[in-house]
Amino acid sequence: MYEHQHPIYLHFLDRELGFSVDFRATPLLVERVLKILALTCSASCYCGISLIWESPALNADCRRFIALLEESDVLGAVSYNGTVEEFYESRQRLYAHDTQRYPLYFSGGPDGLRTIRATLHKPQDTTSALLKDLELWISKSSSLSRKKITAPALQAIEDGLQARTGEAVTYRLFDPFLAKAGGTAADTGVISRQISLAYSRHYLDYAGGDILTGIKGLSFFDDQLATAFPLHDVPLLLLLLDTAGLSPLIEEPWPTRRTFWDPFLTELRNADGYNLSMTVRTILQAAHNQLPPSVHAHSQYAARTRIAALIKRARHDLETKLPRPYGSWRDNDTHIGEHSTKPLLVHARTSLEALAQALHRSDVYWGLPQVERKGDAVTAAITSDPHPATHLPRILLLTATQVETKCALETFAQTLGPRKKPLFGEHTTYFSLGQAHGCDVYLAQSEAGAAGPSGSILTAHDAFRFLDPVLSVVP
Known part of the structure; x- marks a missing residue:
């Protein structure tokens, strides 16, 4: 995979x-x-x-x-x-x-x-990155973030940074200065969260x-x-693992299931025939694409609730066809035998592929892109407009590296404002960069090279079906 x-x-x-x-x-x-x-x-x-x-x-x-x-x-x-x-x-x-x-x-x-x-x-x-972020944060007097800083918090940050002599940049660095300035618990929270955001962004x-x-x-x-919700959403992933019959592996301590975890992690996790990630991704993309525009405009919680409902409905329709094998594959009361690990993963993948097919066969699409089905294959050909509310021509920027993608996202965000939630095609994630010169501008990243499962050729092919751009630009 x-x-x-x-x-x-x-x-x-x-x-x-x-x-x-x-x-x-x-x-x-x-x-x-x-x-x-x-x-x-x-x-x-x-x-x-x-x-x-x-x-x-x-x-x-x-x-x-x-x-x-x-x-x-x-x-x-x-x-x-x-x-x-x-x-x-x-x-x-x-x-x-x-x-x-x-x-x-x-x-x-x-x-x-x-x-x-x-x-x-x-x-x-990391310390240098945090210092740079905090100095930038307090210097942008016209930014939205500055409006969230009270005068005591601002004074505490400035005094703490000026007095710092090599200490780590944590909220404890600013505590004495915040107390002196008459700060509140809310000020501590704002400072702490800004430090944590800067720390996380540095690692991201x-x-x-x-x-x-x-x-x-x-x-x-x-x-x-988060940039790729719902592809890495823990409640939804757990729901899919439960559908696949693997939830006991999550619930029970890993040492008691080591005969599963050792071969899975060392041999089978990315092996053809046993890998679950592509099927999981397909399911979540299909369910996400079925959400109405009103849900996309709201919180992740709203989208998560609707996606979970879609999955549960499809699972309910399949329950009689998808017996869960976990109990019958135990060698005894405490272990999964090594010879059972592969059949367990094969059954899990089969169950998830059936769920993906059920989602693509669903008759309820809430007015969003319909899916063209070809036999039992999990294929999605978008036949209607993914943005029915707008009819502007579309321009696609196709990047091949993280550096190109980051540069484009930052440049367009500075010019056109914050981007909207990403969209998910059959194989590709699309970033909506905003409108410019009467066009909607989108960005997609492929892997380096033209060929391959995620190369520029297949990425462009997916984009032409999903977005129907009038122009594609390759840096």
Whole structure:
């Protein structure tokens, strides 16, 4: 399976981010989310090595599972430092003023941090990026973000940055200055969330990544950071895994199902015939394309609710045809036999493909693009206008790299304003960049090269069917 997917940044492991919205991750939640991600997404996931060691939500079992994910090239730990010793010393410098919240860096030495090690190098240190973001944030007096800053919060940020002598950029840096300026809990929240947004964007920019959505308590960041909803939406992914008969693997501790997880992660996750991600993506795209325009204009919650209803309706129609095999494939009360892992995945994929076909055969499309069906194949040919409310000619920008895409998105956002929610074709995600010179402008990214499953030829072919552009531009 070679469809283009962005790597997933594990923002929910960030303790400071959680604090900013009163979210507390638990070992159970972390393990469940990582298993959902491993089963449904072929892209890798990543986070800073500091998040792994500093998160109070990671118990011994969670860290062992993360080590297994790293060993299987499913997860990458990122660091600006070259060695464990350098990382340890840098944390001591950054948190010398905050030792109570970071005790692991001030007792035991660096040897305790060697069980999970950074595998990805980041060329820019995070602190410099945060300082630059905060300085820019408070300098834009006419921006919308500045309007959210009260005078005490603004004064606290300016005083904290001026007085800083090497400390880490966390809300604790500004606390004494905020108290002196007469700040409130709301001011602390605004500052904390801005720091967390800057921190997350720094890591998202590093790898061209995206985040998981739908984790209860983190919806503030869903709206701010996610770019490909609903493709990585945790509640919807869990619903699809339940449909495929795999929900017990999510609910039960991974060590009790190690005879499944070991061969799946090391051999089968991206193997032809066993990979689930493309079928999952097809289902979520098909359901998302069936939503009426009024739902697209509202919250992710509204769209998630409608998509879940579509999936449940299609699943209900198929329940008599899709027996769930999990119980019958147990060798005993505690293990799935190694020889049962492949049949389990084949059945899961078959179940999801049947669900995808049921969604494409659905008679209820709420007035959105209809699907042309060819036999039992999961193919979608868009035959009506994906934007029935507008009839402007369309221009398509076709990029081949993350650098080109980022540059185009930023340039058009500065000129035409914030972009709308992305649209999903059969194989491609389309970014609506706005209107210019009487045309609607869209952007799509292919993989480098003309051929291949996600190359420019197939991406352009999908775009011509979905958008019917009058002009395509290749940088």
